Amino acid sequence: MVDVTLPSLGESVTEGIITQWFKKVGDAVARDEPLFEVSTDKVDSEMPSPAAGVLVQILAEEGDTVETGARVAVIDENAVAGAEPSSSGASTPAPLAADQTPAPGPAPATSSVAGDGQNGVVLSPVVRRILNDGGVEASTVRGSGPGGAITRRDAERAVANGPTEEVVKSLSNGQRRMGQHLSVSALNTPHGFVAIEADGSVFADVERLGRVTRDGVAITDEMVVGLAAVRALGEFEFLNATYMGDELIVHRTVSLGFMRHVDADGMLVPVVHAAAGLTLRALARRVSDLGERLASRQLTADDLMGGTFTMVGAPSENTLWIKPIIIQPEVAVLSVGAVRQVPVVVMKDGVATIEVGRRLVLGLSFDHRVCDSVAAVEYLERVAELLAGMDLESEH
Numbered sequence: 001m002v003d004v005t006l007p008s009l010g011e012s013v014t015e016g017i018i019t020q021w022f023k024k025v026g027d028a029v030a031r032d033e034p035l036f037e038v039s040t041d042k043v044d045s046e047m048p049s050p051a052a053g054v055l056v057q058i059l060a061e062e063g064d065t066v067e068t069g070a071r072v073a074v075i076d077e078n079a080v081a082g083a084e085p086s087s088s089g090a091s092t093p094a095p096l097a098a099d100q101t102p103a104p105g106p107a108p109a110t111s112s113v114a115g116d117g118q119n120g121v122v123l124s125p126v127v128r129r130i131l132n133d134g135g136v137e138a139s140t141v142r143g144s145g146p147g148g149a150i151t152r153r154d155a156e157r158a159v160a161n162g163p164t165e166e167v168v169k170s171l172s173n174g175q176r177r178m179g180q181h182l183s184v185s186a187l188n189t190p191h192g193f194v195a196i197e198a199d200g201s202v203f204a205d206v207e208r209l210g211r212v213t214r215d216g217v218a219i220t221d222e223m224v225v226g227l228a229a230v231r232a233l234g235e236f237e238f239l240n241a242t243y244m245g246d247e248l249i250v251h252r253t254v255s256l257g258f259m260r261h262v263d264a265d266g267m268l269v270p271v272v273h274a275a276a277g278l279t280l281r282a283l284a285r286r287v288s289d290l291g292e293r294l295a296s297r298q299l300t301a302d303d304l305m306g307g308t309f310t311m312v313g314a315p316s317e318n319t320l321w322i323k324p325i326i327i328q329p330e331v332a333v334l335s336v337g338a339v340r341q342v343p344v345v346v347m348k349d350g351v352a353t354i355e356v357g358r359r360l361v362l363g364l365s366f367d368h369r370v371c372d373s374v375a376a377v378e379y380l381e382r383v384a385e386l387l388a389g390m391d392l393e394s395e396h
Contacts, residue, residue, distance in 0.1 A: 002051040005072035006066050009040050010301025015067045016040045018060045019173060027055050027074060036072070039173040042303060054079035127155045134159030142168055178266035185328040189243075190368040194376045195321050198384035200339045200358035205392045213281040213396060217288045222258070222313035225362070225396070227283055228386035229311060230254050230275045236379045238370055240308050242329040248370050257307035258287060259324070259333075260294060261315070269327065270294055271307045280395035314338040321361040330396045331370050333381075337361035 009016055011048050016038035023029055023036075034046040035055075057074040060066050131138055134155075141158045143150035148168065171179070203221060211219045233240040233254055241250045253370045254276040257269040268288035275283065293299050311334040312324045322335035337360050344357030362383060 001056075001079060002053065002075045003071045003211050004035065004050060004075060006038065006060075006068050006072055008068050009038070009045065009046065010305065013040050013068070013301045015065055017173065018062055018066060018072065019044065020062060021058060022046075023055050025055055025058055029053065029055055032139055036064075044173065044297070045300075046297065049075065051075050051077055053077035114299075126152055130155040130159060139169070153268070172266070173268040174262065174268070181327070182325045188323050189326050189328060190369070191326060192366050192368045192373055192376065193323050193363060194366075194373050194380065195335075195361050195363035196364050196377060196380045196384065197359050198380075199388050200360045202387050202390050202392065203339050203358055209392055209396050213284055215281060215285060217281070217284045219280065219396075220287075221339050221360075222311070222336055223284050223287055224280065224390070225313075225334075225360075225383070225387065226256060226258070226287075227277075227278070227280050228383045228390065229309070229334050230278070230283075231386050232379060233298055233309060234383040235382060236375070239332045239366070239379060240329050241370065242308065243331050243367060244329055248331070251308045254306070255306050255308045257310035257327070258290070259310060260291075260293070261314045262306060267292065268299070268304060269307060269310055270299060270303050271305065272361065273306060278392075280392070282381050287368050311333070311336060322364045323363060324365050326367060327366050331367035332376075333365045335363040335365070337363070 005098075006016060010300055017040075018036055019039045020037040022034050029035060029049045029052065031052040032048040035049040036048050037044060039045075055073060055377045056076045056079060058072070059074070060070070060072040066072055079122055107110070130152065131141070131150075136158045138150065141150050141154055142148075163294075202224065206219060206221075206224060213219060237250050238248065240254050241248050243249075253274055255271050255273045256275040257271045259267055259269050262268050270293075272283065272286045272290065274277075275286075278286070290299070290303060293303070307327070307330060309332060310324075310327055310330060312322050313321070313336050317338045319338045321337045324333045324335050326333050339358055339360045341356055342359050343354050344359070345352050346355050346357075347353075362380045364376045
């Protein structure tokens with residue numbers, strides 16, 4: 001027998017929530033095959049099977065919170081899927097005498113999810129049949145039973161009267177974590193915000209040289225701004241800090257987080273650790289690697305921890321500016337608007353003329369306990385200066 005335990009999920013992570021089992025008791029499993037999914041306050045991960053065999057016992061159900069190192073299942077390496085259990089594994093009840101009648105016992109326990117669920121809506125076989133026969137989607141019915149379960153009366157009423165206008169959907173673990181953390185940050189951090197318009201001429205050079213580094217990695221506008229942002233933090237160290245209690249901890253190492261949208265999970269912030277001193281080529285490689293592992297759900301908890309400064313890129317080419325919430329315990333977050341081609345007034349021989357130029361809006365949400373609007377604007381202006389003076393030939 002092989003015990004399946006919850007492995008270490010990263011530094012400072014001590015527990016996780018079992019969110020899904022990919023196998024059920026009696027199923028055959030291969031070594032390293034995804035066995036279950038676990039959710040922590042940082043990331044959702046698929047856990048591989050430590051051995052090949054048959055899953056004979058599940059010790060932690062979906063929704064259970066389990067400490068790292070705890071047993072969650074048992075695999076029998078010698079069992080065969082679908083085989084009858086051995087005589088040593090379970091006792092066979094003796095046959096009843098002719099005059100014996102089985103004593104009535106408690107009814108078998110039923111699962112809280114009796115049947116299929118859609119969008120978190122609980123269905124029983126009877127309810128499912130009523131809704132299917134009536135052509136009503138379960139996601140449009142508000143359940144009045146325990147935990148939001150749809151009762152038979154709910155289903156019959158929905159078929160008779162049509163679905164309700166409201167659609168009840170359960171939040172994912174990621175959405176709940178994001179909402180809880182940002183709500184606390186918004187309540188406890190005195191937010192300030194400033195924005196400036198910056199010269200984006202450097203992005204014409206990016207296109208001229210090609211949006212791929214000599215290593216073959218794609219270059220985005222966000223990466224270019226991120227490089228300037230990291231270098232400017234060398235002169236504004238109080239922004240590369242975390243606020244703990246009544247103390248400001250200024251970090252000598254810049255760990256730059258990039259906020260990313262994740263379908264059904266809200267947002268995650270992969271972190272480029274030790275970003276100071278990187279070239280554009282090296283930063284692009286690090287960001288691209290994090291992006292690929294985010295897409296394939298291979299990020300570790302350590303990839304999402306330890307950030308000291310965060311930036312938010314433009315979600316679309318029409319985005320002018322963003323006013324993000326600071327991710328505690330950090331004290332600032334930089335937002336980057338889309339690079340736009342706009343009319344620009346240029347002085348030539350003392351005469352004002354209008355040309356087509358490139359501009360973008362840089363914004364900074366900052367903690368008023370450690371920074372004011374003057375210092376925040378000075379930081380943004382320094383980022384803009386470094387952008388305008390960037391030598392892309394050597395960085396590329």
